[in-house]
Amino acid sequence: MDFALTDIQEMLKDSASKFINNAYDFDARQKLSASDTGYSEEHWQLFAELGWLALPFEDQYGGLDGTAVELMVLMETLGKGLLLEPYLSTVVLSGNLIQRLGNESQKSEWLTAIAGGEKKVAFAGFETASQTDITSITTRAEINGDSVKLTGKKPVVLHAQSADMLLVAAKTSDDDIGVFMVSPKESGVTIAAYPTNDGGRAADVTLNNVTVSADARLGEGENATDAIGRVLADAVIAVSAEAVGLMEKMLNATVEYTRVRKQFDMPIARFQVLQHKMVDMFVEVEQARSMLYYGAISLSADNGVDAAKAASMVKAKIGSASRLVGQTAVQLHGGMGVTEELDVGHMFKRLTMINTLFGSHDAHMDALIKAEQAA
Amino acid sequence: MNTDFTEQELAFQNEVRSFFENELPESVTRRLKAGLRMDKASQVDYQQALYEKGWAGINWPVEYGGTGWSATQRYIFFNEAARAKAPRIIPFGLNMVGPVIYTFGNDEQKQRFLPDILSSKVWWCQGYSEPNAGSDLASLKTKAVRDGDNYIVNGVKTWTTLGHYADWIFCLVRTSDTGKKQEGISFLLIDMNSPGVTVKPIITLDGRREVNEVFFEDVKVPVENLVGEEGKGWTYGKVLLTHERSNIAGVATSKQRLTDIKGMLNNPPAGVPPLKDNSVLMQRVMQTEVELTALEYTELRVLSSVSTGKAPGPESSILKIKGTEVQQALDELFLELAGIYGLPFVPEQYDDEDPSLKLEPFFAPNAAPHYYNNRKVTIYGGTNEIQKNIIAKQVLGV
Structure with a gap:
């Protein structure tokens, strides 16, 4: 039993911290968020050089064979800077899905391109408000010999507007799902782009009789349901790590603020009612971190814990902890907490949006309850 | 980052499991099987079986007859004990006064007290709280006044768990009224058979006698029963509180209780309502599992630091708060499962081998x-x- 980071994990953490400290202060981040693309292409190329874009891929595709633990370490640190680059969409969702589902030639072409920073890919998968159940999608893929016709609507696809390629999940029959590589430039593809509440980018993607070659299907025709479920678990770890990084930073910011802010002729940190609220934040941050470790370790090792259950446990805990920590941080910052000028409010926004990604607290609690009822 | 056990740790786990399956005293297994609480005799039998196995001093260093176990071994032991629903170890001798004596006591005290603590031959209780010194413990007033080779002790201690079983009590007493109130406190060992010691029961909400008030009226205590230096008792007491926090969260027992709850939901015994479709209850069950899983990993994080020779991180401070919250959430779930069958008050059915009802x-x-x-x-x-x-x-520094 050992919870210490390996040397490689420490290096990853250090390089991510350096990047955030040097290039990602709050003002710089806000400027990037307000720019046309909403992120920096220069940073993206740096990520490629640092190996981050290759982190979860197998060695033979230029990857670093990183597990969920390495992903966690990187995302927690980048999360503290409120990262805007499409790491989650290109590497965690799309890259992992290509790795799990793709055939040899798809993997060698696309994983290498992603790792090198040459291509970005967006995952147009889920269609319902809660991104937990891929089997409920209605986008259809009609296969006619060598060609496939796709029709459907994919709401809120992260970073679809900057993607070189879309991975579209579609029903090939009532209970079979395929994932198809579709260029956003393909005729019949419409992208309605917008910024998101947390300063990021997303788009609604509409596919109207989009025709692609049958070769565009990832893999050799197998049902993609399980692979998507497993990638969803990785994505849960990634955003939960971001959330833990943010929560810790918000706790520290809140403690610092209450030490400096004076009312009734004394620092408000002297008031026991505020001290106990901050302790409640601290308890939740530590419990959230422990739960994150449980999830990352369970996904990395074959320890008998089912990936879907682990992901639900993690996301449920992160959801409830984020709400308490986020809301209390804003409350204790008083009026300043609800202004755009302070970073705490922006961390609160991101935490809130993380809860909506890949299944909220309530959605995962519901999944846990139903799984237990079916046991 | 991993939670794997080594080969040796797995072998140790087998050894502990086999002990609980095969080597518990008959008086203990008989009561466990019947669902009865331990009485004083079976409790002592249990702790003496651990002693004979060499496992009584779980946290003790080897030089004082302890196991010298690693943090991971202790974790394994407590998990296996909970799995077997073994009795708890009464902490006052083995986990509390024992470590204080081997850390701060003199050689004579170590030789005199430690062997009987380890073998559970002597039953200890704790004299800290007083009627007017609870959370503000340092304001305690039980006085020990030096008189030749003795201290004369006067005062009242309260919430003395199983004081009515005890042979000895370790007390925080006031030896000085000047200066900081913490600095006038000393750590004194008192024979419960001394003239002037009276134990009176306090009946708790379950109708049982678990705790007591202990009155001291001109009790003569030889000065050689003072541990360490006069005025240092507060420091020793605090060390005692932080000395051994393994198992403070009660994770292993809570895990076993959650397993029992899920078992009853899956296969309701006669009389237990089928509640698995009650999604409100199920939400509480799963929320408890979520918190408990996180708590287990918090405990593992602490164990991992300790076992690699580092000081436990700030996360260790939440173990008591979260652990007790989870324990109480489980209590509420059992209450819900019992339903109306929880109304009868028949404590004797958990004490008597042949109850009338x-x-x-x-x-x-x-x-x-x-x-x-x-x-x-x-x-x-x-x-x-x-x-x-x-x-x-x-931790937060505010």
């Missing part, structure tokens, strides 16, 4: 008394509110 489902009449009694866990050992004050000061 034995109600089914057997666990149900104990659900409410246990729930009432267990409100204590967020109160004792420093209330959870006091724990928050400590975290605010020591």
Whole structure:
């Protein structure tokens, strides 16, 4: 039993911290968020050089064979800077899905391109408000010999507007799902782009009789349901790590603020009612971190814990902890907490949006309850 | 980052499991099988079986007859004990006064007291709280006045768990009224058979006698029963509180209790309503599992630091708060499962091998008394509110 980071994990953490400290202060981040693309292409190329874009891929595709633990370490640190680059969409969702589902030639072409920073890919998968159940999608893929016709609507696809390629999940029959590589430039593809509440980018993607070659299907025709479920678990770890990084930073910011802010002729940190609220934040941050470790370790090792259950446990805990920590941080910052000028409010926004990604607290609690009822 | 056990640790786990399956004294297994509480005799039998196995001093260093176990081994031991539903170890001798004596006592005290603590030949109780010194323990007033080779002790201690079983009591007493109140406190060992010691029961909400008041009236205590230096008792007492926090969260026992709850939901015993479709209850069950899983990993994080020779991180400070919250959430679930069968008050069915009345489902009449009694866990050992004050000061620095 050992919870210490390996040397490689420490290096990853250090390089991510350096990047955030040097290039990602709050003002710089806000400027990037307000720019046309909403992120920096220069940073993206740096990520490629640092190996981050290759982190979860197998060695033979230029990857670093990183597990969920390495992903966690990187995302927690980048999360503290409120990262805007499409790491989650290109590497965690799309890259992992290509790795799990793709055939040899798809993997060698696309994983290498992603790792090198040459291509970005967006995952147009889920269609319902809660991104937990891929089997409920209605986008259809009609296969006619060598060609496939796709029709459907994919709401809120992260970073679809900057993607070189879309991975579209579609029903090939009532209970079979395929994932198809579709260029956003393909005729019949419409992208309605917008910024998101947390300063990021997303788009609604509409596919109207989009025709692609049958070769565009990832893999050799197998049902993609399980692979998507497993990638969803990785994505849960990634955003939960971001959330833990943010929560810790918000706790520290809140403690610092209450030490400096004076009312009734004394620092408000002297008031026991505020001290106990901050302790409640601290308890939740530590419990959230422990739960994150449980999830990352369970996904990395074959320890008998089912990936879907682990992901639900993690996301449920992160959801409830984020709400308490986020809301209390804003409350204790008083009026300043609800202004755009302070970073705490922006961390609160991101935490809130993380809860909506890949299944909220309530959605995962519901999944846990139903799984237990079916046991 | 991993939670894997080594080959040696797995072998150790097997050895511990086999002990609990095959080597418990007959008086203990008989009561366990019948669902009865331990009485004083079976409790002592249990602790003496651990002693004979060499496992009594779980936290003790080898030089004083302890196991010298690693943090991971202790974790394994407590998990296996919970799995076997073994009795708890009464902490006052083995986990509390023992470590104080081997850390701060003189050689004569070590030779005199440690062997009987280890072998559970002598039953110890704790004299800290007083009627007017609870959370503000340092304001304690029980006085020990030096008179030749003795201290003369006068005062009252309260919440003395199983004081009516005890042969000896370790007390924080006031030896000075000047200066800081913490600096006038000393750590004194008192024979419960001394003239002037009276033990009176306090009956708790479960109708049972677990705690007591202990009165001291001109009790003569030889000065050689003072541990360490006069005026240092507060420091020793605090060391005792932080000395060994393994198992403070009670994770292993809570895991076993959650397993039992899920078992009853999956296969309701006669009388237990089929509640699995009640999504409100199920939400509480799963929320408890989520918190408990996180708590287990918090504990593992602490163990991992300790076993690699580092000081436990700030996360260790939440173990008591979260652990007790989970315990009480489980109490509420048992109460819900018992339903109306939780109304009868028949404590004798958990004490007597042949009770006049034995109600089914057997666990149900104990659900409410246990729930009432267990409100204590967020109160004792420093209330959870006091724990928050400590975290605010020591961890957050506010």
